[in-house]
Amino acid sequence: MDKRLHIVGGGMAGSEAAWQAAGLGLDVVIHEMRPAVGTFAHRTGDLAEMVCSNSFRSDDHEQNAVGLLHWEMRQAGGLIMDMADRHRLPAGGALAVDRDAFARAVTERLRAHPKITVEGSEITHLPQDGHWIFATGPLTSGALAEAIRAETGADSLAFFDAIAPIVHFDSIDMSRAWMQSRYDKGATEEERTAYINCPMDRDQYEAFVDALLSAEKTEFKQGETAAYFDGCLPIEVMAERGRETLRHGPMKPVGLTNPHQPQVKAHAVVQLRRDNALGTLYNIVGFQTKMKYGAQTDVFRMIPGLQDARFARLGGIHRNTFLNAPTLLDAHLRLRSRPNIRFAGQITGVEGYVESAAMGLLAGRLAAAEIRGTALPPVPPTTATGALVTHITGGADARTFQPMNVNFGLFPPVDLKGGRRNRPARYKAYTDRAKADWRAWLTPVSEPA
Known part of the structure; x- marks a missing residue:
């Protein structure tokens, strides 16, 4: 049996998934159709190319949910956050980057990794065998989008970006x-x-x-x-x-x-x-x-x-497309009808560079654990990563499902003395709880087998 992990799409999610899985000992193949097959928004063939803003938004990990997501990804040895930090631009309290230098650095790190191969190929179907992560993003090619629709029996939802x-x-x-x-x-x-x-x-x-x-x-x-x-x-x-x-x-x-x-x-x-x-x-x-x-x-x-x-x-x-994840994906980001296939990134219904990369990080770790035959506990919903994946795979109403940024409204409430009106104390309680739970969750897969 093929023990390699195949990742379709080399954006934020695909790049992070590959880095995480390779770091846990897997051989990884990234299938990236660019630059042979272009998109409306991309300009290069670099991995993790930023096509809209150059900002990863707030870096405050004590009072902001996206800043907490930054922190969680750094704790997990995330490539996207590492390269963002190395190519950071002044932006007040935000984490903004030099987009071209950032994408080149991500590409160089992945291509240099001994366990990662990057293939310039377009995947237009959902494979029956092997281990796959589809991280094709909101600009999924027409042929692949049709294959996904044929498999799920329902149109992917769509919005305009x-x-x-x-x-x-x-x-x-x-x-x-x-x-x-x-x-x-x-x-x-x-x-x-x-x-x-x-x-x-x-x-x-x-x-x-x-x-x-x-x-x-x-x-x-x-x-x-x-x-x-x-x-x-x-x-x-x-x-x-x-x-x-x-x-x-x-x-x-x-x-x-x-x-x-x-x-x-x-x-x-x-x-x-x-x-x-x-x-x-x-x-x-x-x-x-x-x-x-x-x-x-x-x-x-x-x-x-x-x-x-x-x-x-x-x-x-x-036009951006995304799955109705609450009906199509399980808690491990697997396609219910094809459990050998996971989805990650914006196509799952998260919005934003950071959220996409976080779902890639999670998918890469989940796939690595499965291929290695180890049991990985569910991500605590008290963490930023866990709150997001819980929302898209069942917490949201499938009838009204729309892309979602991470926010403290997705977190289980905290029991805080003095009531809920003390917002700074409440947000600090969210982040303190999340950090402890995230550290505990990372421990089982912190080292390759």
Whole structure:
């Protein structure tokens, strides 16, 4: 019997699954169709390429659920977190990375591993035999998506995801914009100036919203309806929900002071975050869009400071697919109808780079334990990883299942003296409990056989 573990897809989840399984002594084959077969969003053939934001979000592991997930992955020797730390960019309290250097480093580490082979091949079916993890992500190829639908007897659910534009720094007018992290967050001056801010007064904001609403948008195919993940809404869709929505979302003006006009409070502020180590590229935070390219340049150049902006990449929209995991996957991420096959990453219904990588980490460890014939206890639902997998494999209502970021609402409640209103104490209790339970869970498979 083939004892190798085959992983389809070399994104965040597939890369992490391969690293974990190989570290536990398995021979691993990564099947990655890029660059021979491209996708709408990818630019290279590198593994773990970041196609949307360059941020892994908050790194606070005591007050934030995604920061706790970072901590759990680091404790498990996670490759994604290790490479993110090595290629970190200043971003206040967030973990942002130089996306190209990060992906190259992940690729080099995996290709150099003696137990990992990377094959440039497209898998278009669900194999009957062997041990497989499918981590093909939201841009699963058409042929494979059809094979999954044929096996499950139901259409994969779908939503639409958008990516934000990236601007060349030297085209930003710094006589109108300024560098500052919101509330001056960050331990160093470099971190506190990781963001560029572009202020708007009321008239500029109102004109900008009008332009967003009237701009030409991408049309969907006949019979295709748009369902967006709330955490990655196109900027114009947010504007359609009310003229003040953006001022309370990505364009909120709080925690910022314009040094050019310190006595004037901006009505709204557009933030850009550093996108590479050189500081030559900045992405517009929260500005995912489905506007057509010509409209994007016209509308975004209305932003003070970006009137002469040159774009390294414009935004776009693409269709994402994910499984109805509560009905199709068991608690070990196995396909109920084909237990030799696991799924990991965004295709399971988690949302975000970190969550995808965490499901890859879990799938790799679960597969390694199964192939080695060892019993691995369930991941405690009190941990960030366990809360996520519990949610997608049974905790969520299958009738309304949608992609989910990790959050403390997925955790079993804590019994906290003083009631639930003391949020900092409650979050600290969540993380303390999670850390103890995660350490205990890691122990059985911490060393190869």
